[in-house]
Amino acid sequence: xxxxxxxxxxxxxxxxxxxxxxxxxxxxxxxxxxxxxxxxxxxxxxxxxxxxxxxxxxxxxxxxxx
Numbered sequence: 001x002x003x004x005x006x007x008x009x010x011x012x013x014x015x016x017x018x019x020x021x022x023x024x025x026x027x028x029x030x031x032x033x034x035x036x037x038x039x040x041x042x043x044x045x046x047x048x049x050x051x052x053x054x055x056x057x058x059x060x061x062x063x064x065x066x
Contacts, residue, residue, distance in 0.1 A: 001039045013045075024056065
């Protein structure tokens with residue numbers, strides 16, 4: 001998991017996003033059996049709800065890959 005300072009200026013913001021990603025992964029762990037993922041932020045995170053929705057979409061796309 002990578003949360004660059006360029007997108008999230010304070011450590012508080014970076015840690016909050018990391019916690020959200022970990023929690024999202026934990027909740028979707030059952031559909032991600034035997035999978036590994038590397039998450040790298042490429043834009044700023046402006047909305048926590050949008051991040052959750054995007055992560056759920058990512059987990060479901062990954063789960064569909066054979």
